[in-house]
Amino acid sequence: MTTKRLSTGVLFLVFGTLASAACTESRTAGTGRTEREKDSLIGQSKVPGASAVKRAMAASDSAQNRVTQEDSASTSP
Numbered sequence: 717m718t719t720k721r722l723s724t725g726v727l728f729l730v731f732g733t734l735a736s737a738a739c740t741e742s743r744t745a746g747t748g749r750t751e752r753e754k755d756s757l758i759g760q761s762k763v764p765g766a767s768a769v770k771r772a773m774a775a776s777d778s779a780q781n782r783v784t785q786e787d788s789a790s791t792s793p
Contacts, residue, residue: 747754752773759770 755769759766
């Protein structure tokens with residue numbers, strides 16, 4: 717097996733593992749908290765990068781609200 721084929725195979729294996737992990741349930745087994753709850757706790761903490769997590773959550777909320785408004789506007793007469 718050539719090095720290029722081997723590294724391509726490893727890349728697909730890693731990508732497949734990450735993709736399957738992303739499709740798992742949003743609750744974590746250890747704490748019972750959802751990803752959103754964990755992110756909220758991180759956003760409220762004093763650790764480096766916490767403000768970025770908080771801003772990302774606000775941006776996500778804003779985008780979700782916008783989508784919800786667009787969906788309700790398209791279904792309303």
